Amino acid sequence: MSKTKNSSKKELLDLIKDQRSKKKQKKFSGKFSDYLEEVLKDPGIVKTSHRRLYDAITAEGVEKLGDDDPRKVSIFDGEAIKTYDYFQSEFFGMEKVISKLMNYLRSAALRGEESRQVLLLMGPVGAGKSALTEHIKSALEGQRYFCLKGDPQRGEPLQLIPRSLRSVFEEKLGVKIEGDISPVARHLLLEEMSGEYENFPVEELTFSQRARRGVAAVPPMDANSQDVSVLIGSEDISKIDMYPEDDPRVLSLNGAFNVGNRGIVEFIEIFKNEIEFLHTIITATQEKRVPSPGKNDMIYFDGVILAHCNEAEWNRFRSEHTNEAILDRVVKINVPYILELNQEVKIYKKILSKADFSAHIAPHTLEIASMFSVLSRLKDSQKCDLLTKMKIYNGDDVIEQGRIKKVDIKDLKEEALNEGMSGISTRFIMKAIDNALSENERGVITPISVMESLTRQVKEQIIDEDFKSKCLEIIQKIVREEYLKMLESEIAKAFITAYEEQAQSLFDTYLDNAEAFTTNSKMKNRLTKEEMAADENFMRDIEEQIGITGSSREGFRSDVTAYMFAKMRKGQKVSYTSYEPLREAIETYMINSVRSMARIVTKSKTRDDDQKKKYNEMVKTLIDDYGYNEESAEEILTYASNNLWRDN
């Protein structure tokens, strides 16, 4: 073995030792009497399961959507919705769902009725229910808790205190004491400690799903294999002969409710199970007790019960009268698909960044894919077309006749109850992205290859004919046309050198003119200081781009001027992008000014020297400034020549 290897091996071993000794040092281990001292020092270590989970999540940070957050006004109707740092970097556009979830946990932590209810996440496939549940469970991972040593339920040590003493202890310790020790702990106490509970050993452990401490998951099971021992443990047959009947030493308390005591029990796809299997949930929630295997008394259980299912299963379950007892103990939170385009895009960015390939993803690719999934989830509206609705849901300003279209997001949502519970799933989109990627040897995907892949997948995989044709129409009409618009403006922009500066300068000039016009004054030329009247022709050229003509001009100009003054009063920089109608007018003006050149230069098979130079510069801008690579730039340009500027 080489020398360097030896030394690095030693280093690694030191790391292991170091970590182990740290772990050992800090963890408490002692008798119940020592534990009491710990509680006196910090009563906060005594927590119910819901409180512990709530604290673990909120400890990472809670914020309110600030006034300057554009989503606060445009998406949440001004509501100061709370956001939780613990979820922020992993989950997008789910603020409302998470806020409901946290409200449930908060009430449960305060020992409200919610602490006796199952939390059920219900939503369509791929909406993030499992991911959310996993993330909630991992909030407990590594958290410490004190428990009775040798107790398979890892019960709260304070449960040793007999009922008659509890109120005194509660007062002196400043905590609430709930529940009773498990039959196994009771047996240990009586047989091995002659009831002297102050000597009962107490240890500090950490929650760990893999080690089955405090976090348990119950997968769905079919009718033949489901066995309630998965939930409550069993009697160990090999020990039955060794001990008298009902002796707790024959119990194997290793069911989900035993393991998940003090923490979380998750029911994966809960309603795929037979109903009989779920009856323990009723007592677990309402009485906080679960049956014991054999003939022992019920066993105390304190844990967050978290379940998820999809809508069809929920409806089937709900329609059965006999299920009422369980239904009554469920807090259901809908987990719909994301309807906000920008947030949907973030989901794919996240998933792709976790995957292990280094693909080139051309600009707008994920946006185009997300546009398709979001549109497929929207219901038709009486108030606007689907694309407009999507933009409004995204908080974008939609310009109509020079004004920002006023459609209230709230009205749209009221009109379409239950929206987001059906449509294209995140997984469907991911598969299409993966397919597009695997078909390109150099690992390049573009909006074009994604649209192709989506189309193919829709044709192959969607069975419902109506939905299939709706999807195809969305891709081929709405998404494709929207993409062509984006593409045209992007190519045109790439033809204009220093696009941003030019746009800003046009914007400033327009503002000067509009102000002079509105206040009926002259304006000073910035260079020559000459006084001049407002340039009517220039203003009209800009205004025409967004269909402002005739008598509506005056109103538009004074709107712009008022807007600008308001901004300047607040000390904000007035960028050309700040007033959406004017931004659109200016961009369209600029794009139109190079359109024919862009078209000729892009399309022609033989270019003269000047055209060649222009073309190459444009490609360079696409690559250097806009994020394309050579292959993707070529692909979109070919697409543009074939689709955008058809020769009629």
Ligand SMILES: Nc1ncnc2c1ncn2[C@@H]1O[C@H](COP(=O)(O)OP(=O)(O)OP(=O)(O)O)[C@@H](O)[C@H]1O
């Ligand atoms: N809003 C979101 N934010 C971040 N990621 C999301 C969001 N919605 C879905 N995802 C991601 O989509 C993928 C699929 O989600 P998940 O498996 O949790 O769905 P599910 O609701 O459990 O579906 P199923 O009913 O099919 O089990 C996961 O990688 C998840 O991280």
Ligand SMILES: [Mg+2]
């Ligand atoms: Mg799932």
